[in-house]
Amino acid sequence: MLPMLVIARLTVQESSRRRLLLALLILTLIVVGVSAWGFNKITTVTRSDGTPLPPEQVSLITSQLLIVVTFMFSGVLALSAAVVAGPLISGEVESGLLLSMLARPLRRSEVVIGKWLGLAALVAVYAAGAGGLELAAVDWATGYLPPHPVELLLFVAAEGLVLLSLGMLLSTRLSGITAGVIALVAWLMAWIAGVVGDIGTGLQNQALQNVGVVSHLLLPSDGLWRGAIYAMEPDTLIAAMRALGTAGRANPFAAVDPPPIEFLAWVALWFAIVLGASIASFRTREI
Amino acid sequence: MAELAEKTEAASPRGEAAGTPAVKTVELTKRFGHTVALAGLSMTVPRGEVFGFLGPNGAGKTTAVKLLLGLLKPSSGEGWLLGRPVGDLRTRSRIGYLPELFRYQGWLSAAEVLALHCELAPLPRSSWKDEINATLETVGLSDRANDRVGTFSKGMQQRLGLGAALLGEPELVFLDEPTSALDPVGRHDVREIIRGLASRGTAVFLNSHLLSEVEQVCDRVAVVDHGRVIASGTMDELLGGTAVRVRATGLTQADKNRLSGYGRIDDEGEQMTFANLDPDRVPELVASIVSMGGRVYEVAPRHQTLEDRFLQLLEDEERS
Numbered sequence: 001m002l003p004m005l006v007i008a009r010l011t012v013q014e015s016s017r018r019r020l021l022l023a024l025l026i027l028t029l030i031v032v033g034v035s036a037w038g039f040n041k042i043t044t045v046t047r048s049d050g051t052p053l054p055p056e057q058v059s060l061i062t063s064q065l066l067i068v069v070t071f072m073f074s075g076v077l078a079l080s081a082a083v084v085a086g087p088l089i090s091g092e093v094e095s096g097l098l099l100s101m102l103a104r105p106l107r108r109s110e111v112v113i114g115k116w117l118g119l120a121a122l123v124a125v126y127a128a129g130a131g132g133l134e135l136a137a138v139d140w141a142t143g144y145l146p147p148h149p150v151e152l153l154l155f156v157a158a159e160g161l162v163l164l165s166l167g168m169l170l171s172t173r174l175s176g177i178t179a180g181v182i183a184l185v186a187w188l189m190a191w192i193a194g195v196v197g198d199i200g201t202g203l204q205n206q207a208l209q210n211v212g213v214v215s216h217l218l219l220p221s222d223g224l225w226r227g228a229i230y231a232m233e234p235d236t237l238i239a240a241m242r243a244l245g246t247a248g249r250a251n252p253f254a255a256v257d258p259p260p261i262e263f264l265a266w267v268a269l270w271f272a273i274v275l276g277a278s279i280a281s282f283r284t285r286e287i
Numbered sequence: 288m289a290e291l292a293e294k295t296e297a298a299s300p301r302g303e304a305a306g307t308p309a310v311k312t313v314e315l316t317k318r319f320g321h322t323v324a325l326a327g328l329s330m331t332v333p334r335g336e337v338f339g340f341l342g343p344n345g346a347g348k349t350t351a352v353k354l355l356l357g358l359l360k361p362s363s364g365e366g367w368l369l370g371r372p373v374g375d376l377r378t379r380s381r382i383g384y385l386p387e388l389f390r391y392q393g394w395l396s397a398a399e400v401l402a403l404h405c406e407l408a409p410l411p412r413s414s415w416k417d418e419i420n421a422t423l424e425t426v427g428l429s430d431r432a433n434d435r436v437g438t439f440s441k442g443m444q445q446r447l448g449l450g451a452a453l454l455g456e457p458e459l460v461f462l463d464e465p466t467s468a469l470d471p472v473g474r475h476d477v478r479e480i481i482r483g484l485a486s487r488g489t490a491v492f493l494n495s496h497l498l499s500e501v502e503q504v505c506d507r508v509a510v511v512d513h514g515r516v517i518a519s520g521t522m523d524e525l526l527g528g529t530a531v532r533v534r535a536t537g538l539t540q541a542d543k544n545r546l547s548g549y550g551r552i553d554d555e556g557e558q559m560t561f562a563n564l565d566p567d568r569v570p571e572l573v574a575s576i577v578s579m580g581g582r583v584y585e586v587a588p589r590h591q592t593l594e595d596r597f598l599q600l601l602e603d604e605e606r607s
Contacts, residue, residue, distance in 0.1 A: 001406065003407060003409075006403070006406050006407060010392070010403065013394070013395075014392070014394055017394035017395075018394055095388075095390045096386055096388030096389065096390040097390045097391070097392065099358065099384075099386040099388060099389075099390075100384055100385070100386055100389070100391070100404070100448065100451055100452075101403075101404075101407060102356075102357075102358060103356045103358070103379060103382065103384035103386075103461075104379055104380070104404065104407040104408060105376045105377060105379045105380045105407070105408070105409070106379075106407055107376070284360075286358070286359045286360060287353070287358045287359070
């Protein structure tokens with residue numbers, strides 16, 4: 001097996017043996033079960049005359065609640081990725097774990113890419129598995145399925161990968177706790193900057209709008225989150241928001257347009273730049 | 288900063304460069320800011336030799352090993368392992384390394400850690416089972432093969448690290464303080480393992496400050512202090528002189544200072560050891576002590592130990 005894949009396998013194996021996967025599985029089942037119960041309650045809500053809500057209204061409420069639930073899910077995924085990635089390299093440098101391994105015919109780039117691949121696989125599988133389970137539970141509870149479920153899961157997974165990549169880059173130089181905290185704060189700031197950009201759109205203030213654009217370029221987590229929102233919104237809602245003009249675009253929990261293709265291309269390039277920088281940083285680190 | 292050594296030029300196949308030394312350095316220097324960790328290390332370790340690299344804590348021993356393994360980048364100077372420049376990727380498959388800071392995956396079993404190193408070495412998969420079993424036997428961990436490393440004591444983890452360094456019959460093994468966590472039985476076992484490596488022609492670079500350990504297994508030693516080699520040679524060359532241990536009472540500190548004309552004194556109260564003293568001068572020494580009012584109970588000339596020589600070298604270095 002290629003050394004890079006050996007490191008990737010080792011990373012997955014560590015998560016499994018340390019019971020991280022088991023903990024995530026149990027927590028996910030609890031959250032999905034409780035949220036399915038909650039979503040099911042929407043269908044039992046009645047109007048003042050005692051009649052049940054029409055299916056269109058159930059779908060609208062469900063879609064909005066699903067956006068809130070997904071925001072929390074993607075947040076937990078991104079934060080978990082940052083916390084796990086923070087000590088990914090530095091933890092093993094500080095403990096001495098890497099000393100005997102790097103004395104083998106193992107390139108540092110193989111360590112970096114292998115660890116990224118291992119954690120990226122976990123993030124992607126978890127996002128797909130847990131997200132898919134949640135969507136299936138909501139569908140069972142309310143009969144509502146977002147219009148673009150696959151795109152939704154892809155955007156959520158990509159947001160997790162952004163935080164994973166940032167945490168790992170920082171981990172090549174900083175201690176685990178510092179790298180993790182910086183990644184967490186950066187994620188939060190990027191989200192806030194995205195909200196500022198929304199406010200700028202609502203107020204038609206170019207400077208505020210630029211804050212959102214720049215933050216999406218520096219850390220594309222919020223831009224990807226907007227893609228996830230767009231994938232969850234029913235067409236009728238999008239049409240209604242478009243009709244509102246700029247005011248309809250000034251909502252941090254709404255997206256009127258899908259992420260532009262240029263942004264998605266930038267995200268691909270962003271991953272390449274951050275991974276390249278991680279390799280360059282670790283190569284020159286003295287151990 | 289330039290990329291740390293990770294060269295991929297085609298390495299010589301095993302044995303092709305047998306005439307080249309196991310380790311060679313020329314003016315290898317490492318500075319951390321204003322601190323000089325290693326100052327112009329130039330040395331050669333022939334193939335098949337057990338080489339002791341001695342020095343007090345912080346002398347630069349571990350820095351030297353890390354430079355040779357490409358874990359640190361030299362500030363200046365050059366080094367070669369097995370005839371190839373330091374950092375050559377494929378040469379590393381012929382090298383074993385037990386770090387001073389030894390740590391292995393606590394969530395793996397001992398056998399799995401060794402399998403991981405077999406895979407990274409890389410050794411042919413068909414040989415792994417025999418290689419792992421033999422190594423576990425050598426380091427005395429056969430009965431713990433399937434236990435998680437996280438449950439091991441420090442000493443057992445160091446044994447495991449030693450085992451990882453021995454996998455695949457390397458041509459050169461770096462052992463950095465290999466007995467720091469071991470009990471006397473473990474230390475004896477390590478000495479036997481080093482002798483076994485020497486008997487099959489493996490060069491061993493032994494970093495240690497345990498002088499008795501080095502004295503018992505090394506063919507040659509270099510003594511390093513403050514990043515510089517202050518003495519090197521075979522054990523015979525370094526330990527040529529005689530030391531004389533004297534047990535006497537009734538001597539003041541001033542008396543002892545006057546006796547230092549007979550050579551460096553390792554003063555332990557009533558017991559004094561005169562390093563590198565010509566045996567013909569022993570009667571004269573005893574007469575001097577008696578003339579100062581001292582009472583002599585024991586005079587024991589013996590060969591100089593590495594500890595005597597080591598302390599003398601460090602003291603000379605301090606004076607200069």
